[in-house]
Amino acid sequence: MKSAYHQPWVYNLSVIKDAKRWLKHDLISQEQFDKISEEYKTPFYHPNLIIRILLFIATLLAISGITGLLGLMFADTGQTAISILCILYGIGSFVMLEKVFINKNHYKSGVTEAILYHSIGFTIGGVAGLTDFNSPQLILIACLLGFAFAAIRYLDLLTTIGAVASLAGLLFYNCFEAGGIFKQIIPFVFILTFSPAYFLTKKLQKRGDLSLWSNNLLVVESLSLLLIYVSGNYLVVRELSVNLMDLTLEGSNDIPFAFLFYFFTVIIPLTYLYFGIKNKDSVLLRVSLIVVAISVFTFKYYSPGHTEITLTLAGTVLIAIAILLMRYLKTMRGGFTRENLLAHSWGNMNVEAILISQTMGGNQTIRTDQETGGGGASGGGGASSGF
Amino acid sequence: MLIFFAGCVAGLFIDEPVYLIYVLLIYGGCYFAWHQAKVKKSFLFLLYAFLVGYIATTFVLADTIFDAEPSLWFLYSILSCGGFIYFVVKYRNFFKQA
Numbered sequence: 001m002k003s004a005y006h007q008p009w010v011y012n013l014s015v016i017k018d019a020k021r022w023l024k025h026d027l028i029s030q031e032q033f034d035k036i037s038e039e040y041k042t043p044f045y046h047p048n049l050i051i052r053i054l055l056f057i058a059t060l061l062a063i064s065g066i067t068g069l070l071g072l073m074f075a076d077t078g079q080t081a082i083s084i085l086c087i088l089y090g091i092g093s094f095v096m097l098e099k100v101f102i103n104k105n106h107y108k109s110g111v112t113e114a115i116l117y118h119s120i121g122f123t124i125g126g127v128a129g130l131t132d133f134n135s136p137q138l139i140l141i142a143c144l145l146g147f148a149f150a151a152i153r154y155l156d157l158l159t160t161i162g163a164v165a166s167l168a169g170l171l172f173y174n175c176f177e178a179g180g181i182f183k184q185i186i187p188f189v190f191i192l193t194f195s196p197a198y199f200l201t202k203k204l205q206k207r208g209d210l211s212l213w214s215n216n217l218l219v220v221e222s223l224s225l226l227l228i229y230v231s232g233n234y235l236v237v238r239e240l241s242v243n244l245m246d247l248t249l250e251g252s253n254d255i256p257f258a259f260l261f262y263f264f265t266v267i268i269p270l271t272y273l274y275f276g277i278k279n280k281d282s283v284l285l286r287v288s289l290i291v292v293a294i295s296v297f298t299f300k301y302y303s304p305g306h307t308e309i310t311l312t313l314a315g316t317v318l319i320a321i322a323i324l325l326m327r328y329l330k331t332m333r334g335g336f337t338r339e340n341l342l343a344h345s346w347g348n349m350n351v352e353a354i355l356i357s358q359t360m361g362g363n364q365t366i367r368t369d370q371e372t373g374g375g376g377a378s379g380g381g382g383a384s385s386g387f
Numbered sequence: 388m389l390i391f392f393a394g395c396v397a398g399l400f401i402d403e404p405v406y407l408i409y410v411l412l413i414y415g416g417c418y419f420a421w422h423q424a425k426v427k428k429s430f431l432f433l434l435y436a437f438l439v440g441y442i443a444t445t446f447v448l449a450d451t452i453f454d455a456e457p458s459l460w461f462l463y464s465i466l467s468c469g470g471f472i473y474f475v476v477k478y479r480n481f482f483k484q485a
Contacts, residue, residue, distance in 0.1 A: 045476065050430070050434070054471075055472055055475060058468040058471045058475075059472060061464045061468040062464060062465050062469045065461040065462065065468070066461070068464075072458060072461075109476075111472060
Protein backbone atom coordinates (compact mmCIF):
# COMPACT_ATOMS: atom_id res chain seq x y z
CA MET A 1 0.00 0.00 0.00
CA LYS A 2 1.24 3.48 -0.85
CA SER A 3 1.29 6.39 1.54
CA ALA A 4 -1.10 9.27 0.88
CA TYR A 5 1.82 11.67 1.24
CA HIS A 6 4.41 12.44 -1.42
CA GLN A 7 7.50 10.55 -0.22
CA PRO A 8 10.25 13.02 -1.26
CA TRP A 9 8.43 15.86 0.48
CA VAL A 10 8.10 13.82 3.66
CA TYR A 11 11.82 13.11 3.42
CA ASN A 12 12.60 16.79 2.88
CA LEU A 13 10.50 17.73 5.89
CA SER A 14 12.36 15.23 8.07
CA VAL A 15 15.69 16.67 6.84
CA ILE A 16 14.58 20.19 7.76
CA LYS A 17 13.36 19.04 11.17
CA ASP A 18 16.67 17.31 11.88
CA ALA A 19 18.61 20.31 10.61
CA LYS A 20 16.66 22.45 13.09
CA ARG A 21 17.80 20.11 15.85
CA TRP A 22 21.38 20.37 14.62
CA LEU A 23 21.09 24.14 14.63
CA LYS A 24 19.77 24.05 18.18
CA HIS A 25 22.79 21.99 19.27
CA ASP A 26 25.18 24.30 17.38
CA LEU A 27 26.25 21.48 15.08
CA ILE A 28 25.54 23.72 12.09
CA SER A 29 25.41 27.48 11.58
CA GLN A 30 22.36 29.53 10.63
CA GLU A 31 23.81 29.90 7.14
CA GLN A 32 24.13 26.14 6.74
CA PHE A 33 20.59 25.70 8.01
CA ASP A 34 19.29 28.22 5.49
CA LYS A 35 21.05 26.34 2.70
CA ILE A 36 19.58 23.03 3.84
CA SER A 37 16.10 24.61 4.05
CA GLU A 38 16.57 25.97 0.53
CA GLU A 39 17.73 22.63 -0.88
CA TYR A 40 15.08 20.53 0.86
CA LYS A 41 12.03 22.69 0.24
CA THR A 42 8.69 21.11 0.98
CA PRO A 43 5.23 22.55 0.30
CA PHE A 44 3.70 20.71 3.28
CA TYR A 45 1.67 22.64 5.82
CA HIS A 46 3.00 21.25 9.10
CA PRO A 47 2.64 23.84 11.88
CA ASN A 48 4.15 23.71 15.36
CA LEU A 49 2.69 21.60 18.15
CA ILE A 50 0.50 24.27 19.78
CA ILE A 51 -1.13 25.25 16.50
CA ARG A 52 -1.62 21.58 15.68
CA ILE A 53 -3.39 20.99 19.00
CA LEU A 54 -5.61 24.03 18.42
CA LEU A 55 -6.41 22.94 14.88
CA PHE A 56 -7.11 19.41 16.11
CA ILE A 57 -9.61 20.64 18.73
CA ALA A 58 -11.22 23.11 16.33
CA THR A 59 -11.59 20.43 13.65
CA LEU A 60 -13.11 17.98 16.12
CA LEU A 61 -15.65 20.63 17.18
CA ALA A 62 -16.43 21.53 13.57
CA ILE A 63 -16.96 17.93 12.47
CA SER A 64 -18.98 17.21 15.59
CA GLY A 65 -21.28 20.00 14.39
CA ILE A 66 -21.60 18.34 10.98
CA THR A 67 -22.18 14.97 12.67
CA GLY A 68 -24.80 16.52 14.95
CA LEU A 69 -26.72 17.99 12.02
CA LEU A 70 -26.59 14.67 10.15
CA GLY A 71 -27.60 12.89 13.35
CA LEU A 72 -30.70 15.07 13.60
CA MET A 73 -31.61 14.20 10.00
CA PHE A 74 -31.19 10.43 10.31
CA ALA A 75 -32.00 9.88 13.98
CA ASP A 76 -35.21 7.94 13.27
CA THR A 77 -33.95 5.57 10.58
CA GLY A 78 -33.25 2.57 12.83
CA GLN A 79 -30.07 0.97 14.13
CA THR A 80 -29.07 -0.95 11.00
CA ALA A 81 -29.54 2.06 8.74
CA ILE A 82 -27.61 4.27 11.17
CA SER A 83 -24.77 1.72 11.29
CA ILE A 84 -24.55 1.60 7.50
CA LEU A 85 -24.71 5.41 7.34
CA CYS A 86 -21.90 5.57 9.93
CA ILE A 87 -19.70 3.36 7.74
CA LEU A 88 -20.50 5.47 4.67
CA TYR A 89 -19.88 8.67 6.64
CA GLY A 90 -16.54 7.27 7.85
CA ILE A 91 -15.47 6.31 4.33
CA GLY A 92 -16.68 9.69 3.04
CA SER A 93 -14.54 11.39 5.69
CA PHE A 94 -11.50 9.41 4.50
CA VAL A 95 -12.17 10.64 0.96
CA MET A 96 -12.61 14.22 2.19
CA LEU A 97 -9.35 13.94 4.14
CA GLU A 98 -7.44 12.96 1.02
CA LYS A 99 -9.15 15.14 -1.56
CA VAL A 100 -9.61 18.32 0.47
CA PHE A 101 -6.74 18.41 2.94
CA ILE A 102 -3.91 16.08 1.90
CA ASN A 103 -4.21 17.26 -1.72
CA LYS A 104 -3.75 20.80 -0.35
CA ASN A 105 -0.50 19.69 1.26
CA HIS A 106 -1.65 19.34 4.85
CA TYR A 107 0.80 17.00 6.57
CA LYS A 108 -0.06 16.06 10.14
CA SER A 109 -1.45 19.54 10.62
CA GLY A 110 -3.90 18.70 13.39
CA VAL A 111 -6.78 18.91 10.91
CA THR A 112 -5.67 15.68 9.21
CA GLU A 113 -5.39 13.77 12.50
CA ALA A 114 -8.81 14.93 13.70
CA ILE A 115 -10.52 13.88 10.45
CA LEU A 116 -8.56 10.62 10.38
CA TYR A 117 -9.61 9.58 13.90
CA HIS A 118 -13.15 10.72 13.16
CA SER A 119 -13.23 8.58 9.99
CA ILE A 120 -11.83 5.50 11.73
CA GLY A 121 -14.18 5.97 14.67
CA PHE A 122 -17.26 6.09 12.48
CA THR A 123 -16.17 3.20 10.25
CA ILE A 124 -15.38 0.92 13.20
CA GLY A 125 -18.42 2.15 15.14
CA GLY A 126 -20.61 1.39 12.12
CA VAL A 127 -19.25 -2.17 11.86
CA ALA A 128 -19.75 -2.63 15.60
CA GLY A 129 -23.31 -1.30 15.29
CA LEU A 130 -24.09 -3.80 12.53
CA THR A 131 -23.16 -6.62 14.91
CA ASP A 132 -25.23 -4.99 17.66
CA PHE A 133 -21.96 -4.66 19.62
CA ASN A 134 -22.13 -8.40 20.29
CA SER A 135 -19.22 -9.69 18.27
CA PRO A 136 -15.88 -8.70 19.83
CA GLN A 137 -14.08 -10.82 17.21
CA LEU A 138 -15.51 -8.82 14.29
CA ILE A 139 -15.04 -5.50 16.09
CA LEU A 140 -11.39 -6.34 16.81
CA ILE A 141 -10.84 -7.36 13.17
CA ALA A 142 -12.44 -4.08 12.04
CA CYS A 143 -10.18 -2.20 14.48
CA LEU A 144 -7.10 -4.05 13.23
CA LEU A 145 -7.90 -3.37 9.57
CA GLY A 146 -8.96 0.25 10.15
CA PHE A 147 -5.98 1.15 12.31
CA ALA A 148 -3.49 -0.70 10.09
CA PHE A 149 -4.87 1.07 7.00
CA ALA A 150 -4.60 4.48 8.69
CA ALA A 151 -1.12 3.73 10.03
CA ILE A 152 0.23 2.67 6.64
CA ARG A 153 -1.55 5.18 4.42
CA TYR A 154 -1.35 8.25 6.68
CA LEU A 155 1.85 7.39 8.63
CA ASP A 156 -0.03 7.92 11.87
CA LEU A 157 1.55 6.73 15.12
CA LEU A 158 -1.53 6.58 17.34
CA THR A 159 -3.28 4.30 14.89
CA THR A 160 -0.12 2.18 14.78
CA ILE A 161 -0.50 1.69 18.52
CA GLY A 162 -4.18 0.94 17.91
CA ALA A 163 -3.32 -1.68 15.28
CA VAL A 164 -0.83 -3.47 17.55
CA ALA A 165 -3.29 -3.30 20.46
CA SER A 166 -6.05 -4.71 18.23
CA LEU A 167 -3.80 -7.58 17.16
CA ALA A 168 -2.96 -8.31 20.79
CA GLY A 169 -6.64 -8.10 21.70
CA LEU A 170 -7.59 -10.43 18.87
CA LEU A 171 -4.98 -12.99 19.95
CA PHE A 172 -6.06 -12.78 23.57
CA TYR A 173 -9.75 -13.02 22.74
CA ASN A 174 -9.35 -16.04 20.47
CA CYS A 175 -7.18 -17.95 22.94
CA PHE A 176 -9.52 -17.03 25.78
CA GLU A 177 -12.60 -18.12 23.84
CA ALA A 178 -10.92 -21.37 22.73
CA GLY A 179 -10.69 -22.28 26.43
CA GLY A 180 -8.89 -25.27 27.96
CA ILE A 181 -5.18 -25.43 27.28
CA PHE A 182 -5.32 -22.31 25.04
CA LYS A 183 -6.37 -20.24 28.05
CA GLN A 184 -3.33 -21.47 29.96
CA ILE A 185 -0.85 -20.72 27.21
CA ILE A 186 -1.92 -17.14 26.42
CA PRO A 187 1.36 -15.66 27.80
CA PHE A 188 3.43 -18.05 25.67
CA VAL A 189 1.31 -17.33 22.57
CA PHE A 190 2.03 -13.62 23.07
CA ILE A 191 5.75 -14.20 23.56
CA LEU A 192 5.90 -16.46 20.51
CA THR A 193 3.96 -13.94 18.40
CA PHE A 194 5.64 -10.70 19.39
CA SER A 195 9.22 -12.00 19.50
CA PRO A 196 9.26 -12.72 15.73
CA ALA A 197 7.32 -9.45 15.24
CA TYR A 198 10.17 -7.60 16.98
CA PHE A 199 12.89 -9.20 14.84
CA LEU A 200 10.81 -8.72 11.69
CA THR A 201 10.40 -5.03 12.54
CA LYS A 202 14.15 -4.68 13.08
CA LYS A 203 14.71 -6.26 9.67
CA LEU A 204 12.13 -4.03 7.96
CA GLN A 205 13.71 -0.91 9.48
CA LYS A 206 16.85 -1.61 7.44
CA ARG A 207 14.94 -1.51 4.15
CA GLY A 208 15.39 1.81 2.39
CA ASP A 209 12.04 1.63 0.58
CA LEU A 210 10.26 1.51 3.94
CA SER A 211 12.03 4.54 5.41
CA LEU A 212 8.78 6.52 5.16
CA TRP A 213 7.33 4.23 7.83
CA SER A 214 10.40 4.27 10.09
CA ASN A 215 8.52 5.95 12.95
CA ASN A 216 5.66 3.47 12.69
CA LEU A 217 8.13 0.60 12.75
CA LEU A 218 9.78 2.15 15.78
CA VAL A 219 6.43 2.16 17.57
CA VAL A 220 5.78 -1.49 16.60
CA GLU A 221 9.27 -2.40 17.81
CA SER A 222 8.77 -0.72 21.20
CA LEU A 223 5.30 -2.17 21.65
CA SER A 224 6.50 -5.67 20.71
CA LEU A 225 9.18 -5.45 23.40
CA LEU A 226 6.67 -4.21 25.95
CA LEU A 227 4.15 -6.92 25.07
CA ILE A 228 6.80 -9.65 25.31
CA TYR A 229 7.66 -8.41 28.78
CA VAL A 230 4.07 -7.93 29.92
CA SER A 231 3.20 -11.47 28.74
CA GLY A 232 5.83 -12.88 31.07
CA ASN A 233 5.30 -10.50 33.97
CA TYR A 234 4.20 -12.32 37.13
CA LEU A 235 1.85 -9.56 38.31
CA VAL A 236 0.01 -9.36 34.97
CA VAL A 237 -0.31 -13.14 34.58
CA ARG A 238 -1.42 -13.67 38.17
CA GLU A 239 -4.00 -10.88 38.21
CA LEU A 240 -5.42 -11.86 34.81
CA SER A 241 -5.59 -15.51 35.91
CA VAL A 242 -7.49 -14.56 39.04
CA ASN A 243 -9.84 -12.05 37.40
CA LEU A 244 -10.55 -13.61 34.02
CA MET A 245 -10.04 -17.32 34.53
CA ASP A 246 -11.67 -17.64 37.94
CA LEU A 247 -8.49 -19.00 39.48
CA THR A 248 -8.75 -19.04 43.27
CA LEU A 249 -5.49 -18.70 45.16
CA GLU A 250 -5.54 -19.28 48.88
CA GLY A 251 -2.74 -19.42 51.41
CA SER A 252 0.55 -20.38 49.83
CA ASN A 253 -1.05 -21.35 46.51
CA ASP A 254 0.45 -19.85 43.40
CA ILE A 255 -0.38 -19.70 39.70
CA PRO A 256 0.75 -22.57 37.43
CA PHE A 257 4.37 -22.19 36.22
CA ALA A 258 4.88 -19.39 38.76
CA PHE A 259 8.64 -19.97 38.83
CA LEU A 260 8.74 -19.38 35.07
CA PHE A 261 7.00 -16.02 35.39
CA TYR A 262 9.27 -14.99 38.29
CA PHE A 263 12.16 -15.83 35.99
CA PHE A 264 10.72 -13.84 33.06
CA THR A 265 10.01 -10.85 35.32
CA VAL A 266 13.68 -10.70 36.27
CA ILE A 267 15.43 -11.89 33.15
CA ILE A 268 13.58 -9.95 30.42
CA PRO A 269 14.44 -6.45 31.73
CA LEU A 270 18.05 -7.50 32.27
CA THR A 271 18.23 -8.98 28.77
CA TYR A 272 16.82 -5.78 27.26
CA LEU A 273 19.28 -3.70 29.27
CA TYR A 274 22.24 -5.89 28.33
CA PHE A 275 21.50 -5.90 24.60
CA GLY A 276 20.53 -2.21 24.69
CA ILE A 277 23.97 -1.29 26.03
CA LYS A 278 25.84 -3.89 23.97
CA ASN A 279 24.23 -2.94 20.65
CA LYS A 280 23.80 0.78 21.53
CA ASP A 281 20.11 0.35 20.80
CA SER A 282 18.21 3.32 22.25
CA VAL A 283 14.80 1.65 21.88
CA LEU A 284 15.90 -1.40 23.86
CA LEU A 285 17.53 0.83 26.47
CA ARG A 286 14.45 2.99 26.96
CA VAL A 287 12.05 0.04 27.06
CA SER A 288 14.38 -1.77 29.48
CA LEU A 289 14.21 1.17 31.92
CA ILE A 290 10.41 1.10 31.83
CA VAL A 291 10.21 -2.66 32.36
CA VAL A 292 12.80 -2.58 35.15
CA ALA A 293 10.49 -0.16 36.95
CA ILE A 294 7.50 -2.49 36.37
CA SER A 295 9.53 -5.45 37.65
CA VAL A 296 10.44 -3.59 40.83
CA PHE A 297 6.79 -2.70 41.30
CA THR A 298 5.80 -6.35 40.74
CA PHE A 299 8.10 -7.65 43.47
CA LYS A 300 7.18 -4.81 45.79
CA TYR A 301 3.47 -5.53 45.22
CA TYR A 302 3.79 -9.06 46.60
CA SER A 303 6.17 -8.23 49.44
CA PRO A 304 4.51 -5.34 51.26
CA GLY A 305 6.50 -3.29 53.73
CA HIS A 306 7.05 0.37 54.34
CA THR A 307 6.23 1.68 50.88
CA GLU A 308 7.19 5.25 51.76
CA ILE A 309 10.68 4.15 52.85
CA THR A 310 11.13 1.96 49.77
CA LEU A 311 10.03 4.75 47.42
CA THR A 312 12.23 7.33 49.14
CA LEU A 313 15.25 5.03 49.01
CA ALA A 314 14.55 4.03 45.40
CA GLY A 315 14.16 7.69 44.40
CA THR A 316 17.41 8.63 46.17
CA VAL A 317 19.32 5.81 44.51
CA LEU A 318 17.91 6.67 41.07
CA ILE A 319 18.71 10.38 41.47
CA ALA A 320 22.26 9.48 42.53
CA ILE A 321 22.69 7.13 39.56
CA ALA A 322 21.25 9.76 37.20
CA ILE A 323 23.63 12.48 38.50
CA LEU A 324 26.64 10.16 38.32
CA LEU A 325 25.75 9.05 34.79
CA MET A 326 25.14 12.62 33.63
CA ARG A 327 28.59 13.59 34.90
CA TYR A 328 30.26 10.45 33.57
CA LEU A 329 28.71 10.84 30.11
CA LYS A 330 29.46 14.56 29.81
CA THR A 331 32.16 13.51 27.39
CA MET A 332 31.39 10.66 25.00
CA ARG A 333 32.43 7.27 26.40
CA GLY A 334 32.19 4.12 24.33
CA GLY A 335 29.70 5.76 21.95
CA PHE A 336 27.41 6.98 24.75
CA THR A 337 26.84 10.60 25.66
CA ARG A 338 24.23 12.50 27.67
CA GLU A 339 23.69 14.91 24.78
CA ASN A 340 20.71 14.36 22.51
CA LEU A 341 22.73 14.91 19.35
CA LEU A 342 20.88 13.30 16.51
CA ALA A 343 17.47 11.92 15.76
CA HIS A 344 16.96 8.21 15.29
CA SER A 345 16.55 8.35 11.53
CA TRP A 346 19.91 10.01 11.19
CA GLY A 347 21.66 7.62 13.51
CA ASN A 348 23.47 5.76 10.77
CA MET A 349 24.10 8.63 8.38
CA ASN A 350 27.38 10.34 7.78
CA VAL A 351 26.80 13.76 9.30
CA GLU A 352 30.02 15.19 7.94
CA ALA A 353 29.16 14.16 4.38
CA ILE A 354 25.74 15.79 4.58
CA LEU A 355 27.16 19.00 6.02
CA ILE A 356 29.82 19.19 3.32
CA SER A 357 27.33 18.47 0.55
CA GLN A 358 24.99 21.20 1.85
CA THR A 359 27.61 23.86 2.40
CA MET A 360 29.61 23.19 -0.77
CA GLY A 361 26.46 23.26 -2.91
CA GLY A 362 26.82 19.74 -4.25
CA ASN A 363 23.48 18.38 -3.18
CA GLN A 364 20.45 17.84 -5.36
CA THR A 365 16.91 17.57 -4.13
CA ILE A 366 15.41 14.16 -4.80
CA ARG A 367 13.05 14.27 -7.71
CA THR A 368 11.05 11.37 -8.95
CA ASP A 369 10.53 10.47 -12.58
CA GLN A 370 6.93 11.45 -12.16
CA GLU A 371 7.95 15.03 -11.36
CA THR A 372 10.64 15.44 -14.00
CA GLY A 373 9.07 13.45 -16.79
CA GLY A 374 11.76 10.79 -16.57
CA GLY A 375 14.15 12.27 -19.18
CA GLY A 376 15.36 10.62 -22.36
CA ALA A 377 17.11 7.32 -22.65
CA SER A 378 19.74 8.59 -25.10
CA GLY A 379 22.17 11.51 -25.00
CA GLY A 380 22.64 14.20 -27.63
CA GLY A 381 19.68 15.41 -29.60
CA GLY A 382 16.45 15.13 -27.72
CA ALA A 383 14.52 12.44 -25.92
CA SER A 384 14.30 8.88 -27.07
CA SER A 385 11.24 6.72 -27.32
CA GLY A 386 11.90 5.70 -23.77
CA PHE A 387 10.52 9.00 -22.48
CA MET B 388 -3.14 39.14 31.63
CA LEU B 389 -3.83 35.50 32.48
CA ILE B 390 -5.13 36.36 35.96
CA PHE B 391 -7.34 39.09 34.48
CA PHE B 392 -8.82 36.66 31.97
CA ALA B 393 -9.22 33.92 34.60
CA GLY B 394 -11.14 36.36 36.82
CA CYS B 395 -13.35 37.48 33.93
CA VAL B 396 -14.15 33.92 32.87
CA ALA B 397 -15.02 33.03 36.47
CA GLY B 398 -17.26 36.13 36.52
CA LEU B 399 -19.07 34.87 33.41
CA PHE B 400 -20.36 31.84 35.24
CA ILE B 401 -21.97 33.63 38.17
CA ASP B 402 -25.65 33.10 37.83
CA GLU B 403 -26.68 36.74 37.46
CA PRO B 404 -27.34 39.07 34.51
CA VAL B 405 -24.32 41.11 35.61
CA TYR B 406 -22.14 38.68 33.65
CA LEU B 407 -22.49 40.98 30.64
CA ILE B 408 -20.04 43.34 32.32
CA TYR B 409 -17.48 40.54 32.30
CA VAL B 410 -18.20 39.89 28.64
CA LEU B 411 -17.37 43.51 27.86
CA LEU B 412 -14.25 43.31 30.04
CA ILE B 413 -13.17 40.15 28.19
CA TYR B 414 -13.66 41.78 24.79
CA GLY B 415 -11.63 44.77 25.98
CA GLY B 416 -8.92 42.42 27.24
CA CYS B 417 -9.01 40.53 23.94
CA TYR B 418 -8.40 43.73 22.00
CA PHE B 419 -5.48 44.59 24.27
CA ALA B 420 -4.04 41.05 23.99
CA TRP B 421 -4.44 41.11 20.20
CA HIS B 422 -2.64 44.44 20.08
CA GLN B 423 0.16 43.14 22.32
CA ALA B 424 0.43 39.99 20.22
CA LYS B 425 1.00 42.11 17.12
CA VAL B 426 3.46 44.46 18.82
CA LYS B 427 5.48 41.80 20.63
CA LYS B 428 4.98 39.05 18.03
CA SER B 429 3.77 36.92 20.92
CA PHE B 430 1.70 33.89 20.07
CA LEU B 431 0.73 33.44 23.73
CA PHE B 432 -1.19 36.72 23.82
CA LEU B 433 -2.97 35.79 20.63
CA LEU B 434 -3.89 32.43 22.13
CA TYR B 435 -5.28 34.08 25.28
CA ALA B 436 -7.30 36.53 23.21
CA PHE B 437 -8.74 33.85 20.99
CA LEU B 438 -9.61 31.29 23.68
CA VAL B 439 -11.17 33.69 26.16
CA GLY B 440 -13.00 35.59 23.41
CA TYR B 441 -14.39 32.32 22.09
CA ILE B 442 -15.54 31.22 25.56
CA ALA B 443 -17.27 34.57 26.15
CA THR B 444 -18.98 34.62 22.75
CA THR B 445 -20.13 31.02 23.11
CA PHE B 446 -21.47 31.73 26.60
CA VAL B 447 -23.46 34.76 25.46
CA LEU B 448 -24.88 32.92 22.44
CA ALA B 449 -25.73 29.88 24.59
CA ASP B 450 -27.58 32.11 27.01
CA THR B 451 -29.54 33.96 24.35
CA ILE B 452 -29.97 32.44 20.89
CA PHE B 453 -29.16 28.75 21.45
CA ASP B 454 -31.69 28.51 24.28
CA ALA B 455 -34.39 29.21 21.73
CA GLU B 456 -33.06 27.04 18.90
CA PRO B 457 -30.66 24.25 20.05
CA SER B 458 -29.88 23.04 16.50
CA LEU B 459 -28.03 26.32 15.97
CA TRP B 460 -25.29 24.85 18.19
CA PHE B 461 -24.23 22.63 15.33
CA LEU B 462 -24.11 25.45 12.79
CA TYR B 463 -22.24 27.61 15.27
CA SER B 464 -19.60 24.94 15.93
CA ILE B 465 -19.17 24.31 12.19
CA LEU B 466 -18.87 27.99 11.29
CA SER B 467 -16.80 29.15 14.24
CA CYS B 468 -14.32 26.25 14.20
CA GLY B 469 -14.24 26.13 10.40
CA GLY B 470 -13.56 29.88 10.42
CA PHE B 471 -10.77 29.41 12.95
CA ILE B 472 -9.13 26.68 10.85
CA TYR B 473 -9.42 28.82 7.73
CA PHE B 474 -7.93 31.78 9.58
CA VAL B 475 -4.97 29.81 10.94
CA VAL B 476 -4.18 28.18 7.61
CA LYS B 477 -4.72 31.38 5.59
CA TYR B 478 -2.60 33.57 7.89
CA ARG B 479 0.08 30.96 8.52
CA ASN B 480 2.87 33.48 7.99
CA PHE B 481 1.71 35.50 10.98
CA PHE B 482 1.93 32.41 13.16
CA LYS B 483 5.34 31.53 11.77
CA GLN B 484 6.62 34.94 12.81
CA ALA B 485 4.97 34.73 16.20
